Amino acid sequence: MTFLQFWLLLTPCAPFLAITAFFHPNWRKYLPYLSVLAPLPALILSFMPSQSLSVPWLFLGSVWMADEMQHIFLRVSALLWFFSACYGVGYINNSTKAPRFWLLWLMTLSGNLGLIISQDIVSFYGFFALMTFSAYGLVIHNQNKAALFAGKVYLVMAVIGEMFILAGLFLTSEAASHSSVLFTDLRASLIHANNLPLIISCLLIGFGVKAGLPFLHMWLPLAHPVAPTPASAVLSGAMIKAGLFAWLTLIPLGIITLPNIGFTMLLLGLFAAFGAAIIGFCQSAPKAILAYSSISQMGLISCAIGTALIFPQSWQTLFPVVLLFTFHHGITKGALFLSVGIKEHYKSIPIIIICTAMLIPALSLIGVFNSGIHAKLALKHALSAPYLPTWLLPSITATAATTTLLMLRFLYCLWLEKAVTPKKLPPSMLIGWLSLVSLCALGPSLLLSELTLPTILQQWQQALNLVWLPLFTLLVWYFLRPYCTYSFKAGDILFPLLKIKVFLDYIQLHRPVFKTPLKLSLVQHLPAILNRLNCIEHTFSRYIAASFILIIALFVVAVLF
Amino acid sequence: MSFLTMLPVWVLMTSFLAAMIIFMLPEHRHGLRTTINIVAALIKIAFIILLLRLVAQQYTPEVSFELLPGLYFVLKADALAMLFAGLSSILWLCTTIYAIGYLENSPNRSRFFGYFSLCVASTMGISLAGNLFTFLIFYELLTLSTYPLVVHRGTQQALNAGRIYLTYTLIGGLVLLLGVACVYAFVGDIAFGDTTKMAEFVAREPVSAAVIFLLLISGMAVKAALFPVHGWLPKAMVAPAPVSALLHAVAVVKAGAFGVIRVVYDVFGVALSWQQGYLFVLSIFASFTILYGSWRAIQQIDIKKRLAFSTVSQVSYILLGVTLLGPIGTIGGLVHLLHQGLMKVTLFFCAGNYAETLGIHKITELNGTGKRMPYTSIAFTVGALGMIGLPPIAGFISKWYLGTGALAANMQWVIWVLLASSLLNATYFLPLLHRIWFLPQKGPWPDEVSNQKKYRDAIPLLLIPTLITAGLSITAGLFAGSDFSPLSWVQLIVTREYQP
Incomplete structure (x- = not known):
């Protein structure tokens, strides 16, 4: 085993090493600090050269690998987990429940990092399940009625999702005539499967629960408001991406053509992008608004995947864009979630810092600030290929308006909810929050140097095109404001279902x-x-x-x- | 005969002799009895390891003598026999340790351990039996030796349960006897593995063959708790925890499942049974039992009853695996025999720990036990998640092979049964885990044993076997790809089965 392979092995195991501190009463107080350190090996791994490790005696023969895509997912996840844990050190007060929170935090972290580097069915499914079930504890941490209800919804949906995933994996294995459990072999043989639509639907639905696909999204707006703020940040920033990662890993995108499923995905994505934004606009809890915003943003990625299923030739340009968008959304959404906690802790922080740090991620998500501009422009560039339907590009452009409304609503609700007697902000929270915000401001060119992005990003006049729609939306909102008084219960279609x-x-x-x-x-x-x-x-x-x-x-x- | 050839007899004798000596010991010789029990269990494991090595090298020790003209008593250690024998011997050791702790200071221990060893001896006999006649002898012996264990407490409830248990199993035995008699009358003495005579008979008289198959499988199905003859299993739950663990995880239900495996693979031959459509009927019954058992488990509020119905469901996974033609499905069924044994024994040990330490019998009383008894609760979590089928616990490996095996056998509907059952498993296990780990304690414990305050958890004699079996269930799943895993042994069996 080389040093690099050892490092690969260490990445998902580091959280477990930190967990050992839980079992000694005197060491438990170090658990938060160890949680901060635990994602660091993954962060370092994401800058190392590609490597793979084959462990034939583990499960049914495991292969772990870190390549370009894994590096990017590892980087965004590790950064989010790192800064959210940093924020959590100050946020989670030393109640009796705190050690349990950190224990589950580390387990979820291990699952999240492990699934990214897994290249075989069993370890992937294992890490995925570890993440899913440990995150239940994070969701219900407060154990009030709302949290328990959200936890129940989360768990039921997650378990149903797991069943679809398992069905998809069984069928995938059949396509490879049960000869291998490695993703590389499975992807290669999936192309020739004769029941491909069924397999792909199972996988899309199963992982769609995590990725917040519309009609499978109900747990998101329920779970995020009740979970502790750092947990919501990683749930929304990193865990949602696990579903997306699974799609990218398992489905041979860019090779297979499935017009019907692709079109459904495309429509579902657009539906999410607009529908979730409208429902989100009718929310009053800041975190619920952000949850709907996540569904809406993931809708854009679903659009991209749908497009790739209809027009496989577009995947060549779409793939780096999806990665860029993932990175951008993960960091931005994490920063936004962390800013929710500031509403009670803004004592003795200059108002200018608060305003700037709130606005940077919000503007970035709308697409008029640094990393947002990159992501939006790249997405629009990739979706402007001549063979794509002409209505696609304008609809993507129009989502800027809905995002603007959401961010407006978010900042407004946050302002309304601010505490009358603010507390002092613990330094660790300040560091975690401001670091994520500055990562937002840094932009992807520094952090994702390995991606080959379209050259259009260098033309700054293109960026101006992104500004007019949000401005127009602001104007419209200003005049129509008195009429917007609808409100939706977070969880929307869940209640008829109930x-x-x-x-x-x-x-x-x-x-x-x-x-x-x-x-x-x-x-x-x-x-x-x-x-x-x-x-x-x-x-x-x-x-x-x-x-x-x-x-x-x-x-x-x-x-x- | 050399020592090695006689090994099957020695394996059988270790627990048989132990039973005889224990019966003869006076009640108060606890130390000596414990020593005999543990030493016998260890010797047996040593023998089994020796046998495993022999069998792996293509050597099959066999002992055979003629009881009556044409009627042979055969003990044969083939690869399949070693699977069941290995499971029994490991779990015998664990359960013995557990039982010593569980029955501390209770009366009639001599009787209990005597029958306990006898029960294991008959399990060994069942696994090593080389033909149907030998199998039948030990099968009946198992019925008789487990009855005193079920009624051990001697309460009215226990006696009732014992009566029901005996009615079910004796009638099952009777049907089996009829089937075996038919085989001997129409086909003759068939050594396990020799399917040519049966194939001729099936070709000659397909209807009679179907009846014989039906009789044999019905006889086995009673012990394997296949719907509609599963009723005794939840009733037998009044027995002490180690007995429930042994009955459910190893001895009785597995004897039934193992019998089905023997009949399908070694009497009729899997290809023939498939071709005749027997397996399809069996797979329908097994699938229904899987769903029905899980369904009934959801309704139970007694922990042990819930586990019992879970067993009804899980044992049918084995039968379902047997019915899937092709090596992958067979691997799934056989490996589940072992995996389910490990996981279910863990769960029953945990249920016993809760009952013994805190007096918890009902699911609603489990709130907050995670804080009070963390190690037992961890073991319970491992068992429960394994039953749902989550890696790295062994349950996933069996479920994976069953699912892929079903697809390989062109029976796509089976994977939906598996998934529905997993969903139901999650429905009846996850709320328990939620109670154990996340809900606060609700009032004082029902019946906390006061002199154990110095232990955080159950007493070590109860806790250690629990942790060992929980650890084994994880190890069997985590290192499934290694050469010493149950999976690789099953792969060896299946390779030999499908390569004539």
Whole structure:
């Protein structure tokens, strides 16, 4: 094993090394600081040369690898985890729950980093599950009613997602005639699979739960407001990206052509970009607004993936853009989430610093500041290829308007919610927040030097084109402001869906069966049938001997004649 | 005969002799009894390791003698036998240690450990049996030796449960006897693995063959708790925790599943059973049991009952794997025999720990146990997540092979059964984990044992076996690709099975 390979092995294991501190009561107080350090190996790895490590005795034969795409995902994740942990050192007060929070934080971190470098099904799925289930603890950290509800929704959706993922992986393995569990082989054989649409749909849906695909997004606006702020930052910045990463790793984009699924993705993406923004605009909790903004931004990436499924030739230019956009959105959204915590801790910070640090990520997300300009221009450039439908580019442009509205609403709600008697900002929170903001301001050219981006980014007059729409939106908003009084409950379509919960309550069988007179609707007949089976079983066990012999006899008779 | 050839007999004898000696020991000789138990278990593991090495080198020790003309008593250590024997011997050691801790200061320990060893001896007999007749002897012996364990507490409830258990298993045994008698009458003595005679018979009289298959499988299905004859399993939950662990994870249900494997692979032959459509019917029953068991598990509020129904569901995974034609599905079924054993024994140990230390029997009482008994709770979490099928725990490996095996056998519907079952597994295990780790303690513990205050968790004799089996379930999954994993042994079996 070379040094580089050792470093690759260390990356997901470092959080586990930090976890050992949890098991000694005297060391527990160092847990937050170790959590800050834990993502550093990943950050360093992301600047190292490409390498891979093959571990044949692990699981069904594992391969771990870090290449260009992995480097970028590792970098954005590690930066987010690092600065959010730094912020968390001050944010998570030393309550009795704090060690548990950091324990789960480290486990989620390990899962997040591990899945990025995994190149085989089993370790990937393992790390993915580790991240999913540990993050449950982060979501319900406060353990009030809202948090527990959000946690429940998160867990149910995550488990359903896992099942789709598993179905997708089973079918993927079949495409490779069950000969390999390595992604490189699977991608190569997926191209020739005859049930490709089914496989790709399973994978898109399964990972779409994480990536906030519309109609699978309900957990996001519920989970983010209730989770502690640093946890929301990593949930939204890094964990959402895990779903995207899985798509990019497993689906042979740019080779396969699936017009129907691609078109659906494209429409879903646009629907998310606009719909989520509109619902988000009707929210009043700052973090819920940001959650909807994440759904909306991920919608743009879904658009790109949909485009690549329809026009595989576009993936060549889209791929670096998706990576750039991921990086930009991760850092920006992280910075925005961290700024939510400032509303109670703004004592003795100059107002100019607060304003600047709030505005930089907001403007960047709209696309009129440094990294935002890069990402937006690159995306529009890639989607302006002549063979693409003409309505695509204007719709992408129009999302700048919805994002502007969202950011406006966010800053406004944050202003409304600010504490009357502010507390002092702990230095660690200040460092974490301002560092992420300055990363936003630095721009991708410094941090993503390995990406080959379109040359259009050098032409600054292009950037001016991005400014007029947000300005126009501001004007419109100023005049139409009095009429915008709608409000939506965060979680939108979840609540109609929860009517099914009546059904679920009915089948929670801790209550006597068949004692209450029942008026059954169609959907309620299923549990009744199953309950009937219970009754049959009960009767059955009273006459076991007779029934059993009877059944056997019946079988024998049936077979003989 | 050399020592090596006689090894199957020695393996059987270690626990058989231990049982005899323990029966003869007076009740108060606790130290000596414990020593005999542990030493016998260790000797057996040593023998098994020796046998495993022999079998890996293509050597098959076999002991055979004629009881009556044409009726042979055969003990044979082939690769498949070693799978079950290995599982039993490891779990026997763990369960014995656990039982010593569990039954500390309770009456009738001599009886308990005597039958316990006898039960393991019959399990060994079942695994090493070389033909149907030998199999039947030990199968019946297992029924009889587990009855005193189920009714050990002697309460009215236990006696009732024992009666139900006995009714189910004896009738199952009767049906099996009928099936075996038919085989001997129509086909003759068939050594396991020799499927040519049966193939001729099937070609000659397909209907009679189907009836024989039905009789054999029905007899086994009672012990394997296949729907609709699973009713005894949740009832038998009144037994002491180590018995439940042994009954559920190793001895009884696995004996049934193992019997099905023997009938399908070594009596009829898997290709023939597939071709005749037997396996399809079995796969329907197994799939239904998987879903039905999980469904019933959700409704239970008693921890052990929930685990029992979970077992009903999980054992059918093994049967389902058996019905999937092709090496991958077979690997899934066989490896689940081992993996499920490890994980379920862990869960039952944990349930016993909760009951013994804090008096917890109901799921609602589990709130906040993670703080009070962290190690037991970690072990429980490992077992539960393994049952759901999450890597790195062994459950994922079996589920992966079952799913891919189903696709390889062109039975796509099976993966939806597997996924639905995983979903249900998550439904009945995740709320428990939520209670254990995230909810605060609700009032005083139901029945906290006061003299154990010096231990943070359960007493070491209960805790150590629990942690060992939990550790093994992780190891079996994490290092599945290594040469010493259950998976690689199963791959060896399957290679031999599919390469004549």
